[in-house]
Amino acid sequence: MDWLLLAELGINGIFVGLMYGLVALGIVLIYKTSGLANLAQGALAMTGAYAAWAISVPLGLPIWLAIPLALVAMFCFGAITERLALRRMIGQPVIMAIMLTLGIEIMLRGLLPGFAGAAVKRLDIGIPVTPLFVGDLLLNRATLIGGTVSFAMILLSLLLFNSRLGVVMRAVSDDQTASWAVGIRVERAIAISWGLAAASATVAGVIWGATQGVDWSLSLLLIKALAIAILGGLDSIPGVLIAGVIVGVAESVATGILDPLVGGGTRDIVASVIILLTLLLKPHGLFGREHIERI
Amino acid sequence: MQIDRRNMLAGMGAAALASQVPVRVAFGQDKTIRFLLTQDFTRVYTFVTAEYSQGQRDYISLINERGGIGGHKIVAEVSDHGNDLPRAIESYERAKAQGMVLVDPLSTPVARALVTRVLADKVNMITAFSGRSDAADGSVFPYIFPLSPNYWTQMGLLIDYFRQTDGNLKGKKICFVHIDTPFGKEPLPILEALRDKLGYELQTFPYTPPGNDQSAIWPQVRRARPDWVVFWGAGVGQTVALTEAIRNGIRMDRMSSSVWLSESDMDVVGREQAKGVLKIDPCVLGREAKPIQAILDTVVKPGKGAGPENKVGTVYYSYGVMITALILEGVRKAFEIAPNGPISGPWLNAGLHAIKDFTADGMIPATTITTADHQGGGKGRISRWDGGKFTPITDWYSANQDVVWAEVKKYSSEFAKTGK
Amino acid sequence: MFYRRAGIRFTRYRDERQIWPLPLDRRLMLLVLLLALAAPYLLDRLYLVGYLLPWLIWATAALGLNLLMGTAGQVHLGYGAVIGMGAYGSVHLVRAGAPLELAMLAGGLISAAVGIVFGAAALRVKGLYLAMATLAMQYIVDFVISHVPFISGGSQATITVPPVRFLGIPIVGDAAVYYMALGVCIVVTLFMLNVRRTAFGRALAAVREKDYAAEVIGVDTFRFKLLAFWVSSFIGGVVGSVLAVCYLRSISPDQFHIELSIQLVAMVIVGGMGSVLGSFFGAALILFAPIVLNNLIGFMADSMDMQISTDLRAHVPLMLYGGLIVGFLLWEPLGLAKIYNNMRNYFLVWPFRHAQR
């Protein structure tokens, strides 16, 4: 066994996992406040990447300005989506709301390539491509930086949840009716969570867009993000960190070990298997809270 | 409100129905030859279709500007099938009802699903750079025309170039990084057959489609210390492969892909960083080729181009022109054989089979289509990215055709046995 | 008006429990059936093969999924994989020489076996979590189909369907293929209509609405959830073999990807959850809206000389497809079936609008 390769894959997996985790963060934020899984999260990441690209390339603004502008735009986009679409689904079965997010996903996948062009776009945020060696170990600069930024973002959102706004959002996640009764504007909290989810998706989209180019395939981040969110527990932010690392490493190592055995790309299956096993063995994930149904 | 919505729906329905009508009217016109260019603009092959289709339409415009062929205009119906079979089959049946004689789906799954239909309906189907590789065997697939080197031939060409460069491949290591789909796995039999013949070492690395994340693959490739790397994917998979290879410090001049690599991919990777990477050319690229010059003069200048001018002469645009030139040469031959038609699938089929030493004014290697060989000889050349364009580094040549045809015969005979 | 309910009284329970208690509905359905039977003689081949045939097949599939999602309330985002297993199973059997009728049943049974595995997840989790579990299983089945050469058929990964006979009749030509699909569609439709008026359908609805209350009146929710998955997957398997034999004629793994599953879910939602008629409406809309729209844009671009970029033009169907799902969920969550019902109710009591309910 090539231990060095395994180490390399493992480190790579940790950082890639954190980058996935940033997409999953949005799913968790939305689930925490409104109790539904956002299947449009991958498409939001794609939209964010397109937004950053559109501001920096066709409009010609420098990238350090384009990213914050994209963040603000996407925050508004997320909040408006919630206001115009999701809010009307209150009281409907949860599957309806989930299907609505799926519809939004499909729509975004049509709108953005339709208006911005389907070809892969280059999004340069200035990460050098030259290989970085630590001893005999090669580290991928793009994932290294991306993973670190993601880690910081997830920590930031943890802090946020300890702030005043965070307390409000936690209250909403605990009991919507009760929060409403004590004067918390539940709708506003949910809209903010959508805005934050869209903003974090934008950061994820920019990071991923910088490593792979911007096109519709960014929306495929959804399945990995779902795996992380479910493994970590849909309402747990620390869960995102831990599960992100687990999923990232599992995928990375599976590519190294399983692929030669099976003779096929097992990477996507890892996410699916993790989802399935989590749901069958521990449906509420590693850190999620269990809900007791009253009769 | 209730009523309004209903009225709106009814209005939409009426508009939709209205759109169905004119297509039936167009049926009445004669002196046309109808092609169906239903392709995937939206799902999987987005990276190529727009440019390819632009080349096809511009070339058809060029010929129509010059008065058509045999007094007939070429009518190309362009539509999107989104790699979705019901949509593809619908547009196929619709176009067939209008007398379409040729279809170019530019999609492996759609082409495969249409095979049985076109064989039964006697409609010519172009499967350039897509579809079944064994369709090169015209004796089994009389109505299916790859008209271009198939993937097996491309791999044969590449391996032969490696052999030419290194002198001998014995003991060398070739890494094959490919998308994990039938398309990606297709060259494997050839690679294995040639390994047994030439004695190189082969290591394969599949990645999950569409290949937007290959970060775990390339460290392994680097550790394998390959002499040559062949990466086999499409769209985002290609650019990610190149980017990751660069990040892992793999030498670009030792990397090669199939025909699916274009300038826009290089833009994504970074024009300078990707310097040295190899690909296969089935035709002359760029704006120098005569047909492209003619298009620029006659079609693009007067503003009749089918797309943005800066795309003219790009890699996939050139492929579109190349294939269309071949098809229209077939039409020309068909008029030579039977000047009065009637225009039909078999009529065009005879013409396509009569293509002989056609070079499209020097744009493509001399191509001859026979009833046995629908590939057209399997010639290509290798070109290298020099930071600004792909420059050819070999002449047109063909190689390892014996191995390729053994494989073709193996699959086509199985199709002949069980498929019918 | 001609569409009257007044004056219709039943004296037997059996009559009241008819599928269509109103004579007019019955006549309408008879007319539809006659038209469907005569379609090969009335319609151009384009409309028969390009529209009617896929419509019947996809509507049948949507019915199968609707049993699960609409009637039993179990979310299923992996129905495409179930259909795929049925298609592969029956095509392999047909190629091995089995008669189609047996291969079809076997395909159904294979799918049902896979479906039970999906159902096992439903015993552990529900709602959102079940959606995720079935989604994951879709990917896993996809992977298995394309990576086991025994199933996918080797490196070309395409299996052609040989000529087949159904009960001794060769299924050759458009008409035969169409009647075959029509037959399966009618059987499934009648089954679905009957489910609603029998204890089976009521038990499934009870499981859907409140599973604890279902338990307390003696419904074994465990068993009925599995049964719902079993039956619905069986239908999926049969549809899979019809799809392969009558329509695709050669199958490859990418035909049964997640896109198919989502397409079917969209059909069920747009048509109306739990509605039989809605499945037909939904299938038609989701299947043909992109086609019609594509033709419409093509027509506008050609005739009005509108400059629409290829990228934009090509992506309009995708936008529309998503837009339809979003639009229906927001404005008519009960789907096209509800719109139809509104119109029907309007005419039922016309001109006495106040009697509407």
Add this chain to the structure above:
Amino acid sequence: MRDQNAKQNDAMRSDGRILECRGIERSFGGLKALKSVDIHVDRGEIFGLVGPNGSGKTTMVNVVTGFYPPNAGSVQLFGQDITGMKPNRVARMGVARTFQNLALFRGMSVLDNILLGRHVHMKPGALPSLFYWLWGAREEIAHRRAAEDIIDFMQLQDIRDEPVEVIPMGLQKRVELARALVAEPRFLILDEPMAGMNQEEKEYIARFILDARDERNVSILLIEHHMDVVTAICDRIVVLSYGEIIAQGEPKAAIADPQVITAYLGERAAARVLQANGGAP
């Protein structure tokens, strides 16, 4: 299967006990909802289970019907041990119940809801639906008769075809009772059947409960807050507080127990009441 059970039960029911619960304990997390509760229901009686909110009444019923298997203790139904049996099996033994906050099936008509009550007597499956005309229709119609009997009994004729969610609360409660009765249970559990009703509606339901017992041979366990109803129709009651039995016996006597008054009203208020009554109940 059912018939066999029934015969067995008849044989074992010599002592006339319908339900016998011994030492039932159940906790949720750290909360002990039931602390060693013993209750029994005799044949043909209307047994009342009362107590303040959160005293464990519904939990007790959920233990009996199999939703929460007890942590300790045993449940005997018709002389047979059913501890830990699944709810649908308990239902098949002839137990029907209604819920505190209504558990009708929305999206179905009143008739279909009542027909669902016949589930235990039917053999539902996919095949009877597929071959409806050969197979399913006869069974459906036979059970329709039974359902119509109950509809007459509960006076629900004119709302038969209405969707359940549109009819008023009081009627919904009545439909739920009908759904329980149509199963021809031998033991009926009613969890606050009169919650939120006015005097007239309460009297209606009380009449139905008495009729059910007298005409249909059902033994009844009743959870109820309206003490006037409890004292009027129950033969015997048990009062629970914080998961413990604090009084039992004949209704009037049991609810006058000082402990019961304290449990309901709190110490100080109870003292005042007791004083007003002259120190004795």
